[in-house]
Amino acid sequence: MVVASQTWELSxxxxxxxxxxxxxxxxxxxxxxxxxxxxxxETGVHDVHARAELSxxxxxSDRRMAESVLDKADRFVESHGGAMIVRVRREFYT
Numbered sequence: 001m002v003v004a005s006q007t008w009e010l011s012x013x014x015x016x017x018x019x020x021x022x023x024x025x026x027x028x029x030x031x032x033x034x035x036x037x038x039x040x041x042e043t044g045v046h047d048v049h050a051r052a053e054l055s056x057x058x059x060x061s062d063r064r065m066a067e068s069v070l071d072k073a074d075r076f077v078e079s080h081g082g083a084m085i086v087r088v089r090r091e092f093y094t
Contacts, residue, residue: 002060002063002065002093004090006055006056006070006088007043007089008074008086008087009045012024013084015050017049028077028083029041032056036073037069038057040055054077070090
């Protein structure tokens, strides 16, 4: 069994209010959760409108499967029009 996590630090260009930020973050969070069956949370940068930090976690039977899910989730976040990835951190626990 493998527990995997990934954290994205995101730039949210065009977000000038908390309401706009929440809309973008909620969209990404909900889609990640439903498409990839992962747990998602906003884990940092709560006080800046144009930045966000999202983290996902999952449990898998093997590392290869976990890497595959995280790779797909990474491509999804990268393709989302409202956010740009600044930094990514990925961790595995066995």
